Each structure stands twice: as structure tokens, then as C-alpha cells.
Amino acid sequence: MSRYEPPIQINPKILNLVAEISELLGRYAERERRAHSLRLRRANQIRTIHGSLAIEGNSLSVDQITAVLEGKPVIAPPREVQEVKNALAAYDSFHIYQPEKESDLLAAHQLLMRGLTDESGRYRSGGVDVMSGKEVIHMAPPANQVPRLMYDLFNWLQHTEHHPLVASAIFHYEFEFIHPFADGNGRMGRLWQSLILAKWNPLFANLPIESLVHANQLDYYQAIANSTAQTNSAPFVEFMLGVISQTLRQQILNEEQENDQDVEQRLESQLELRLESNLAAKVLLFIRDQALSKSELAALLGHKSISGELNKQVKALLEKQWIQMTIPDKPTSRQQKYELTPQGKELLQQLSQ
Known part of the structure; x- marks a missing residue:
């Protein structure tokens, strides 16, 4: 008897996305090694849970989910709080699940839907429709067919030669088509694709x-819907690979920005130690790329007017020849601005290394 093979037509777009994601993963891996991994991982896990539950109508915000994680009281519908607690527990157990084991899928569903449905941890006993508002957009297979269909799907997953990026999305689509559970199918499908990946x-x-x-x-x-209408999971695979690519690009950008902020903070701290003044350090950083007047410096510092301390530090920086006037022969000119001297530029360059 031949194994079940989900229908898909691999096209150039899918192949290009697989290549693109593979390249992005290399860049992302390098940045994550340099990042504050534990903090970022926890933040990303919270964002994952928020996104997955929000799709299903959960209204808790990222801050509220963080509060639930920290054991703080949250004013929200009890069912939605329970959904968050279950999701946190399921993702904490993520590392013990094996994506090719059907028993692990059932165990994960039991944890994810604990206290939310009478059929947690087992396949549905009745029919189920997928709704969009009041419209039925998909009528799932009969309940008595679900065990066989899920067995076939896991058997395919264990033997498929498709690239994991493609196989994970195919599994996700097939899972949603079967809709094996009475509730929680969307979050389980997304969880299992992430597990396969x-x-x-x-x-x-x-x-x-x-x-x-x-x-x-x-x-x-x-x-x-498009994949179902075409009897071809390619539209869904394309969509999910596009989302993965976008997610990686955004994560790389976020970590680059955070790294730039860390570098800036370290530079400011080193300048403060060298100049013995945080305000002087900020002045040097503000005029690093452009000449600024005292009024402009005060505004960047969040001051309503030029303070005595700002005048004092500008004078000290001039005396130490870290900065210079743009109009040196007219010190009191209204057009007067301040810029780095060659020595000031060298100082910043040394501390930036």
C-alpha cells in the first residue's frame, strides 16, 4: 500500500524563498550569538504566544502576558488568562516534544487546552466547521476519519524528502485541513510547524x-482557502515561507539596532569616565556628526534653556581642545556653533574600537 503524499506543486518562488531563508538564518545565527540570548529568547517567546493567541481572539496584550508569566494579577477574562498560562506551559515543554510523534502532539494539545475543552489531548468526536464570521469556509473531514488521516500525515512526515522549511508548512496546511481537534487547531498547527523547524x-x-x-x-x-480550492498546498507554503523570511529580516534589523544602542551606551560611559562629566560626554556625542549651537545642545539634552552647567562643560571642552568654535574670531556671535577638533575625533575613534 502506497504512503499518502500531500499534493503540492513546488515552484520557483518556493525554491527561492528556501534559499533566501537559509541565507538569512546564517546572518541571524551570528547576531544571536552576540546578543543577550536569554532575555531576547524570553521576549520572543512572549511575542510568539501573543501572536498565536491573538489570531484566535485572545485580547491580552504583550504586557499582560508578561505579567501572567511573572505571576502578577491580570484583569482579563478568566478563559483568556487560562489560555495564556497553558500556552506558556506548552512552550516551556517545547524541547521535549518530537515533531514526528503523534503521541507528543496529543500531549501538547492536552497541555495547551487544559481546562478549556472537554476533549483536550484527544481527537474530536464530532464534526467541525471552520468559520470566517458567519460564513463556513471549510468543512473538516468526518470525525471517524481523523485518526486515519493523522496517522497518514505523521507517516508522511517521518519519511518525506522535502526540505524541512517546505515540509513544515505542508504539515501545517494538512493539519488545518483535517482540523483534528474540537478546539485549538490553529494554535496547535502553528506550534507544530515551529517544532518541525x-x-x-x-x-x-x-x-x-x-x-x-x-x-x-x-x-x-x-x-x-486558496490551497484548499486548488488541491495544492503551494499557496499556503509560499505564504508561510514569506512570513518566515519577513520575521528573520525584522529580527536581524532589531538586533542590529539594539547592538548599535549598546555600542552607543558603552561609548557614552567611557567618555563620561574620561571627561568626568556625563553632560560633557553627551555634548561630544551630539556634535560628532554636525556642528551645533548651545541652544541646539540644550534642546537635545531636554533642557528648556541654556543652563549654567552646559556653559561650564562647553567651556571646559574648549579649553581641553576636544571641541572648537565654528566662528572663533566672534565668540559671542548668535551664529556660533561647536564642532569636534581633530583631537576630539581621535578620542571618539579610540574609544569606539
């Missing part, structure tokens, strides 16, 4: 893909 590359364990799925929720459901 994390087994291939551990970076995916903490990549907040669900945040972008939530931001493109209508496109997510449309991709499912």
Missing part, C-alpha cells in the same frame, strides 16, 4: 513567526 534548526524555537502571522491574519486564512 526547530528540530531542523534550533533558532526556530525562539523565532516569533506567529507575530507576523497575526499581523497578516486575513492573508493567512486566504492562503489556506
Whole structure:
């Protein structure tokens, strides 16, 4: 008897996205090694949970989910708080699940839907429709077919030769088509795709893909509908690979910005030690790229007027020849601005290394 093979037509767009994601993963891996990994991973996990639950209608914000994680009281519907607690527990157990084991899927569902449905941890006993508002957009297979369909799907996953990026998205689509549970199918499908990807590359364990799925929720459901109408999971695979690519690009950008902020803070601290004044350090950094007047410096410092301390530090920097006037022969000119001297530029360059 031949194994079930989900219908998909691999096209150039899918192949290009796989290559693009592979390249982005290399860049992301290098940045994550230099990042504050534990803090970033926790933040990304919270964003993942927020995105996945928000798609299903949960109204808790990122701050509220963080409060639940920290054991703080949250004013919200009890069911939604329970959904968050369950999701946190499920993602904490992420590392023990094996994506090719059907028993692990059932165990994860039991944890994810604990106290939310009478059928947590087991396949549905009745029919289920996928709704968009009041419209039925998909009628799932009969309940008595679910065990066989899920067995076939896991058997395919264990033997498929598709690239994990493609296989994970195919599994996600097939899972949503079968809709094996009475409730929690969306969050379980997204969780299991992340698990398949994390087994291939551990970076995916903490990549907040669900945040972008939530931001493109209508496109997510449309991709499912398109794949069903075409009997071809390619539209959904394209959508999910596009989301993964976008997520990686955003994470790389965020970490580059955070790294730039860290570098700036370290430079400011070193300048403060050297100049024995935080205000003087800020002045040097403000005029690093352009000449500024005292009024402009005061505004950047958040001051309403030129303070005596600002006058004092500008004078000290002039005396130490770290800065110079742009109009030196007219010290009191209204057009007077201040810029770095060659010595000032050299100082910043030395401390930046």
C-alpha cells in the first residue's frame, strides 16, 4: 500500500524563498550569538504566544502576558488568562516534544487546552466547521476519519524528502485541513510547524513567526482557502515561507539596532569616565556628526534653556581642545556653533574600537 503524499506543486518562488531563508538564518545565527540570548529568547517567546493567541481572539496584550508569566494579577477574562498560562506551559515543554510523534502532539494539545475543552489531548468526536464570521469556509473531514488521516500525515512526515522549511508548512496546511481537534487547531498547527523547524534548526524555537502571522491574519486564512480550492498546498507554503523570511529580516534589523544602542551606551560611559562629566560626554556625542549651537545642545539634552552647567562643560571642552568654535574670531556671535577638533575625533575613534 502506497504512503499518502500531500499534493503540492513546488515552484520557483518556493525554491527561492528556501534559499533566501537559509541565507538569512546564517546572518541571524551570528547576531544571536552576540546578543543577550536569554532575555531576547524570553521576549520572543512572549511575542510568539501573543501572536498565536491573538489570531484566535485572545485580547491580552504583550504586557499582560508578561505579567501572567511573572505571576502578577491580570484583569482579563478568566478563559483568556487560562489560555495564556497553558500556552506558556506548552512552550516551556517545547524541547521535549518530537515533531514526528503523534503521541507528543496529543500531549501538547492536552497541555495547551487544559481546562478549556472537554476533549483536550484527544481527537474530536464530532464534526467541525471552520468559520470566517458567519460564513463556513471549510468543512473538516468526518470525525471517524481523523485518526486515519493523522496517522497518514505523521507517516508522511517521518519519511518525506522535502526540505524541512517546505515540509513544515505542508504539515501545517494538512493539519488545518483535517482540523483534528474540537478546539485549538490553529494554535496547535502553528506550534507544530515551529517544532518541525526547530528540530531542523534550533533558532526556530525562539523565532516569533506567529507575530507576523497575526499581523497578516486575513492573508493567512486566504492562503489556506486558496490551497484548499486548488488541491495544492503551494499557496499556503509560499505564504508561510514569506512570513518566515519577513520575521528573520525584522529580527536581524532589531538586533542590529539594539547592538548599535549598546555600542552607543558603552561609548557614552567611557567618555563620561574620561571627561568626568556625563553632560560633557553627551555634548561630544551630539556634535560628532554636525556642528551645533548651545541652544541646539540644550534642546537635545531636554533642557528648556541654556543652563549654567552646559556653559561650564562647553567651556571646559574648549579649553581641553576636544571641541572648537565654528566662528572663533566672534565668540559671542548668535551664529556660533561647536564642532569636534581633530583631537576630539581621535578620542571618539579610540574609544569606539
